[in-house]
Amino acid sequence: MRATSMILPSTKGVKPDDLLLISSCNGLLLFKNTYSPNHLSIYNSVTAQFEALPLCKYFDVQWGLAHDSIINKYKVFGICNEGKCLVLTRGGTQWVEVDIPFILSNEKHPVLSRLLLAKKELHWLTTDYDYNNFDQVDEIVYHVFSINVETMEFQATKLPAYIECPDYVKDQPHYLCLSEIEGWIGLTILTDDELVMLVLTDREDHCWLRLHGISLKSLLKGKPRTFLKSFLSDNTCLVAGRGGDKSNL
Secondary structure, eight states, X not given: OOOOOOOOOXXXXXXXXXXXXXXXXXXXXXXXXXXXXXXXXXXXXXXXXXXXXXXXXXXXXXXXEEEETTTTEEEEEEEEXXXXXXXXXXXXXXXXXXXXXXXXXXXXXXXXXXXXXXXXXXXXEEEEEEEOTTSSEEEEEEEEEEEETTTOOEEEEEOOGGGOOOSOGGGOSOEEEEEEETTEEEEEEEOSSEEEEEEEEETTTTEEEEEEEEEOHHHHTTOOTHHHHHHTGGGOOOOOOOSOOGGGO
């Protein structure tokens, strides 16, 4: 199949080259302005019409587009580092702000991934505090936070214990990527010497099943740390294998 380019019409003085595609759903494309990231617009690929959305007051936001089958309308979701979830029903004029139920909601929790739509929920990677055996706040760990696009209910799922976060999350040598695997939430973990793929099998008990593990020691030998960042560029990781070497699994 040959890839084809899409020519977008100019709208209200905005050049198509200034637009960045950030989400899509059923033929609707969600764009933000590269130079004014709080200016959003929806493009209908069937009618070839742009629809400017109300201005958002937040800038550092991860966006997602989803369909609410209960009201049969599309919704735009935005997740902020300030612990806010922004929601706009298509055709509406105002953003609705919902507080994300973090354990300590007065602290900032970084949004560490794009929004992934799976089974009527939007999912993203973040961090939150965990409780110890005495029901006291203990340490910061990685979580997958989810919001149901119809009921607006939140759910948090802890990641496996061996990738718990110490004090400074951004300094960790782990690189994480969410994906959908046949309707399941998948997680790819890249460390200094291994690539691991897991799938979430039980959200209530935070159970993850390891699907694959690939040793990267020979691949990463002698490479600078920056090589890890490019390894999962654009949320895509391709690993070629030949001969069925089971020692890597």
